Amino acid sequence: MKYVMGEAKQTKRRAELFRYVALEVSETTLRGTFELDGKTFVESVTFEGVRSLEAPEVRAVAQLWFLLAGLSYYKAGAARRIDVGTTPLGVKGRALLEAALRDGLAEFAFRNELSLADVVITGGVPTTSYVPEIDPERVLIPFGGGVDSVVTTTELATHLERSLFVVSPASGRFAPLEATATVTELDLVRATRVLDAQILRDDDSLFNGHVPVTAMVTLLAAVAALASGRGGVVMSNEHSASLANLRWHELDVNHQWSKSWDAEQLLGEALSERVGPGFVVASFLRDRSEVWVNRAFSQLTTFHHVFRSCNRAFNQVLEQRLDTWCGVCDKCLFTNLMLAPFLPRATLREIFHHEPLSDPAREAQLRVLVGAGLDFKPFECVGDPNESAVALVKVSQRAEWGDVETLATLAKEVTPDRTFEKLLEPQGPSRVPAHWLR
Secondary structure, eight states: OEEOOOOOOOOOOOOSEEEEEEEEEOSSEEEEEEEETTEEEEEEEEEESSOOTTSHHHHHHHHHHHHHHTHHHHTTTTOSEEEOTTOBOOHHHHHHHHHHHHTTTHHHHHHHTOOOTTOEEEOOBOOOOOOOOOEEEEEEEEOOSSHHHHHHHHHSOTTSEEEEEEEEETTOOOHHHHHHHHHHTOEEEEEEEEOOHHHHSOOTTSOOOOOOHHHHHHHHHHHHHHTTTEEEEEEOOOGGGGSOSEEETTEEEOTTGGGSHHHHHHHHHHHHHHHOTTSEEEETTTTOOHHHHHHHHHTOGGGTTTOOOOGGGSOSSGGGOOSSOOSSSHHHHHHHHHHTTTSOHHHHHHHHSSOGGGOGGGHHHHHHHTTOSSSOOOSSSOOOHHHHHHHHHHHHTSGGGTTOHHHHHHHHHOOOSSOTTGGGSOOSOOOOOGGGOO
């Protein structure tokens, strides 16, 4: 679906200059300082379970994080010029920053009816390449407590020394993530991220919107891995993450850009420019469909009553977090749909405490998920409408769902481009090294 930029409805004034002021690296903490037309923002990340961050190769990767972390504050003013100052940039680092600005902020630009095509990036000094001492058999797995990272953790080659990487907010740890991580029985490396309070407040003078947070987390994981001698970071982004939500102003708008194949390659190249090709960052699920991933998860019964994919359990504000599935959001509906071909209906009710698939109030959302609605794919981490349509057809054929007329009706309307069996096969390219496989 193609959208054309209309007349901007917002009245906020764009800033003129965003500056990368300084990155401070201590033994356990990264501290980035940024400036937007004279307003200062500071973000810090403190690590647990790693050696010193002050090694030169770790600092070099931390500089990449600094570049992307700045976008959380850049968006407040959508400045027309970005000055990275004396931050080492490099050819591949610049390519990553430019893509993160253009594609990683595409949803932000769409929602705010802004064009960022006029933004100019200045400054930067050459980067230095290092050869770190790492063990390729030791890897770090960013863990979110949902279906994807659980499957990666359990499917990854067991001869590897696997540890989990968790990012926690200053407001307190996420209970379902912690509970799910405990079930894995793996060691845990943690980073506590403290955002500048100014960006968390409702301020009508500032722009707000989605930023490429997964790319930021990927780089924090790379910092933690290198600071502990590990040879790789194992992400959990599926094939469908590369699919754009919509086309707008000659730009692909993809809510999951930082989980996409393009972003993975850009991150890999920028890291290789600084620490060489021996350090691997790749998605274990890159060539897998949502159908394949959910089939694998359906067999991991010890996780069924602790995992959580509903975003309302991960609110930055502690008091606003739910302690169960909300049952009404697109993530709840999508997860329910993708597991329904593999688990009994009664089991799903026990897991979710809701039944989104049979809820008449969710029909319009379901139509959009399977590509039969009038709207574009929701701005959530949900799969390809074709994959959702295939799952829906499969569910509609199960006798236990025969009383839900909406499923049968929609199954006759959708025309997915692949079969259920085809989605259980590899889907496209992957950068996963052979030694990560069983």
